[in-house]
Amino acid sequence: MYIIEMRNITKEFPGIIANDDITLQLKKGEIHALLGENGAGKSTLMSVLFGLYTPEKGEILKNDEKIKISGPNDATRYGIGMVHQHFKLVHNFTVLENILLGVETTKFGLLSMVEARARVVELSKKYGLSVDPDALISNITVGMQQRVEILKMLYRENEILIFDEPTAVLTPQEIDELMKIMKDLITEGKSILFITHKLDEIKRVADRCTVLRKGKLIGTVDVKTTEVETMSEMMVGRKVNLIIDKPEVKLGEVALEVTNLTVKDKITGKNVVNNVSFKVHEREIVCIAGIDGNGQSELVYAITGLMPSTNGVMVMNGVDISNLSIRKRCLAGMGHIPEDRHKHGLVLDYNLAYNLILQSYFSPQFQKYDFLRFNEIYKNSDMLIERYDIRSGQGGRTPARSMSGGNQQKTILARELSREPKLLVAVQPTRGLDVGAIEYIHKQLIIERAYGGVLLVSLELDEVMNVSDRILVMYEGEIVADVDPKKVTYTELGLYMSGAKRDVVNEELA
Amino acid sequence: MKRDSILSLISTLIVIIVGLLIGLIVLLASDSNQAFPAFWTMISFGLRNMRNVGDVLLGATPIILTGLSVTFAFKTGLFNIGAAGQFAFGGYTAIYIGVQFLFLPPPLRIICSILGAALAGAVWGAIPGLLKAYRNVHEVITSIMTNYIGMYLLSYTIQNTIFDINRTTTTRMPDDSNLPSLGLNYIFREPLGEGYRASAVNLGIFIAIFLAILVYIILDKTKFGYELKACGFNKDAAKYAGINQNRNIVFSMMICGAIAGIGGALIYMNGTGLSMTALPLLAMEGFTGISVAFLGLTNPIGVIFSGIFVSYLFLGGARMQPFGFSLELVNIVVAVIIYFCAFVLVVKTNIGKIFPKSREGE
Structure with a gap:
């Protein structure tokens, strides 16, 4: 008997079968991992379970009884709860208010939270989910916010808990804690569906694992007896080289030197980047690690010119770029793969070819007497499409909006790398991409090293460890560590990232 | 792209038909006996003879x-509300130029009038542009305000410059300050008596048509258009690409102002004796x-056709008055039709869903 069984689910969208005859069986008291690349159909399957989509075929059973879920309210009634990847919390409400949201307890029509509060406190003790019920969400850490989400499910007495990529926002220490909480939940009789694409986490907590690929069910395996490599191959459909082959190179000249850079937040007046100094050499990949929101974005904005710096000097290739416009920095040899490809990286309503000339449309190659040279523009896109293996339906004329995330990212990569920048600033270049695309982008970054320096900002520790030649850890706007990836451990990095340890205090960094 | 054009055309036709039907319902609700003949007049008047066709084009120009x-x-x-x-x-x-610059020969005076109008519109458009950019x-907000400021300012200025106190309008321009008909009066006319x-x-x-084509070329074929559209589609990406957005916002508002200003020139120079x-x-x-x-x-070439269509409705709509429909009701009917036509994108998206295309990109 399964607590939840999704039988032969088929869900089609115009032109694509998102779920093709998928069966998922969740046993009571197990942690069941759902593994797959982006676009494999994990979210669609969970949306079907949540009643957000009605499948064309298939049925859902709870304890062998057929049930019909036609909306999130039904899901809650059947005891299904979910921690979304992006938390659904009201930031200016307290923890308690967030937990009660939607199931508020009232007395004579007025809010009365005394009993509810007692229950929340009791639940948090029982499951070891320590949170202050009266703290504001905006004042607590991301890890705690996640616990609030878990408490929300427990308060509603959900028995089937879905965790959607729960570790993406956590430090290694917080991940350990979450894994422990998940195991505790199981001993209390809950069942967990764990959506992820990180194989080591599956190995650590999951009992069984169902793998999806391109909307199809590849299989369900027992985690203990299955090798990580096997699962990875099931997910991607081919062997993936998880270890990046990175030849040793000799460092060149200084590509970027940042001295005492400070960026003040306009609204709060706080120094979001505080007196930061570092160097990036040619043929070196320097990685800025850290938990999201510790000043990495602002640091990049200041370097690329998207945001003015308050103080400090930035020298690229011997040119002081501190006060140059974005266009001039770009022409001086800076490439930038932005954090948010939809916001900054692409004009989604332009086609692929237009997006590929975003910083060079004004060059004589692409315009004459101010008229665009369409032949050249499309010739350029044909060349880059081939060289960077960008998959697109109509070549250069494909609307950027209609392309998949991986190909959009490849478009940006192609545009930035083809300009052979002396300094490439790449911010989370693999965010939201599947393993195949990640592998490709990492390879390209390493190739880019040949032209100049790379400043990589990443939240993914694997990426930080595998790709970089040197790691700088940022914590609360300051660089707290300058370490060699070969000599540092994940645990140590975690300590730096959470501010528990620091060993560089704004000194001159070589 | 081809599929997109077909979809646009089909959905435009659908909304026009639906809009007309709803307009008919309004007429029926008002006076069911006269509704059909009045409605027929509205939708056929503009094509009854060549003169009416000419009047449709005349009304479409501004x-x-x-x-x-x-x-x-x-x-x-x-979003230019300040037109x-x-x-x-x-x-x-x-x-003003048409009345005061009589020392210029007529062709030169006409050209000056149009250029002056463009300049004045550009200046007035630049104000919201500058405020937005810097x-x-x-x-x-600012273009609504400049509309009202302009309204009072002009009312004051007219009374102190080229004022015809009997008509409380601007002074009538000499005929040779008006736009030449270029022989169009021989084509767009109807027999009357002898x-x-x-x-x-x-x-x-x-x-008007020339400017529409010019705008199309600027937007679609030039470096300047590439920049402007990039700012319009995604200002963050435009900034990322090093495009000077602020400058472009001001330029763009000035061009808008100039185009609208020329519209103002063409209506008062149309030779019908219209005064401000x-x-x-x-x-x-x-x-x-x-x-x-x-x-x-929002396609420059599409605007030529929609301008003619709206002018057609206004011209025919006004002819419903003899059937006992008040001018207010006529305006309501025309407005309802135009209003429904604004759903064109909704309709387009929905037909797009009914006839799905093959998946692009992958």
């Missing part, structure tokens, strides 16, 4: 330009321009 102004702004990410003010400034300047004040009665349609319609009132009234053409722009799917 609203094609205000529509073009709104379209240009929209393509560059701005009314820019239009009025252009109109006043054109009349003070981040939303252009909708002779003919011709429409006043003139050079203006060609200027000194009463504080907003130029309705500025707001009709918004409908025209969206009905034309």
Whole structure:
């Protein structure tokens, strides 16, 4: 008997079968991992379970009884709860208010939270989910916010808990804690569906694992007896080289030197980047690690010119770029793969070819007497499409909006790398991409090293460890560590990232 | 792209038909006996003879330009509500030159009128542009304000410059300050008694069409258009690409203003003896321009057709009055039709869903 069984689910969208005859069986008291690349159909399957989509075929059973879920309210009634990847919390409400949201307890029509509060406190003790019920969400850490989400499910007495990529926002220490909480939940009789694409986490907590690929069910395996490599191959459909082959190179000249850079937040007046100094050499990949929101974005904005710096000097290739416009920095040899490809990286309503000339449309190659040279523009896109293996339906004329995330990212990569920048600033270049695309982008970054320096900002520790030649850890706007990836451990990095340890205090960094 | 054009065309036709049917329902609700003949008059009047066709084109001229102004702004990410003010400034300047610059030979005077109108519109359009670019004040707010400021300012200025105190309007321009008809009066006319009665349609319609094509070329074929549209589609990406957005916002608003200003010139120079009132009234053409722009799917070439369509409705609609429908009701009916036409994008998206295309990109 399964607590939840999704039988032969088929869900089609115009032109694509998102779920093709998928069966998922969740046993009571197990942690069941759902593994797959982006676009494999994990979210669609969970949306079907949540009643957000009605499948064309298939049925859902709870304890062998057929049930019909036609909306999130039904899901809650059947005891299904979910921690979304992006938390659904009201930031200016307290923890308690967030937990009660939607199931508020009232007395004579007025809010009365005394009993509810007692229950929340009791639940948090029982499951070891320590949170202050009266703290504001905006004042607590991301890890705690996640616990609030878990408490929300427990308060509603959900028995089937879905965790959607729960570790993406956590430090290694917080991940350990979450894994422990998940195991505790199981001993209390809950069942967990764990959506992820990180194989080591599956190995650590999951009992069984169902793998999806391109909307199809590849299989369900027992985690203990299955090798990580096997699962990875099931997910991607081919062997993936998880270890990046990175030849040793000799460092060149200084590509970027940042001295005492400070960026003040306009609204709060706080120094979001505080007196930061570092160097990036040619043929070196320097990685800025850290938990999201510790000043990495602002640091990049200041370097690329998207945001003015308050103080400090930035020298690229011997040119002081501190006060140059974005266009001039770009022409001086800076490439930038932005954090948010939809916001900054692409004009989604332009086609692929237009997006590929975003910083060079004004060059004589692409315009004459101010008229665009369409032949050249499309010739350029044909060349880059081939060289960077960008998959697109109509070549250069494909609307950027209609392309998949991986190909959009490849478009940006192609545009930035083809300009052979002396300094490439790449911010989370693999965010939201599947393993195949990640592998490709990492390879390209390493190739880019040949032209100049790379400043990589990443939240993914694997990426930080595998790709970089040197790691700088940022914590609360300051660089707290300058370490060699070969000599540092994940645990140590975690300590730096959470501010528990620091060993560089704004000194001159070589 | 081809599929997209077909979808646009089909959905435009659907909304026009639905809009007309709803207009008919309004008429039926008002007076069921007269509704059908009145409705027939509205939808057929513009084509009854060549003179009416000419009048449709004459009426279309200013609203094609205000529509073009709104379209240009929209393509560059701005919403130009200020076309009314820019239009009025252009109109006043054109009349002023037409009345006062009699020392210039007529052709030169006409050219000066049009250029002056463009300049005046550009100046008036630049104000919201500058405020948006350098003070981040939303252009909708500022352009509404400049409309009212312009309205009172012009009312005051007319009374102190080229004022015809008997008609409380601007002084009538000499005939040779008007746009030449270029022989169009021989084509667009109807027999009347012994002779003919011709429409006043003139050079203006060609200027309007020419400008629409020019805007299309600027937006789609030039480096400048590439920049402007990039700002319009995604200002963050434009900034990332090093495009000077602020400068482009000001340029864009000035061009919008110039186009609307020319619209103002062409209407008062059309030879029908139309004068600008000194009463504080907003130029309705500025707001009709918004409908025209969206009905034309904010496409410069589409605006030519939507301008003609709206003009056609106004001309025919006005002919419903003899059937006992008040001018207010006529305006409601026309507005309802235009209003429904604004759903064109909704309809387009939905037919797009019914006839799915093959998946692109992958």
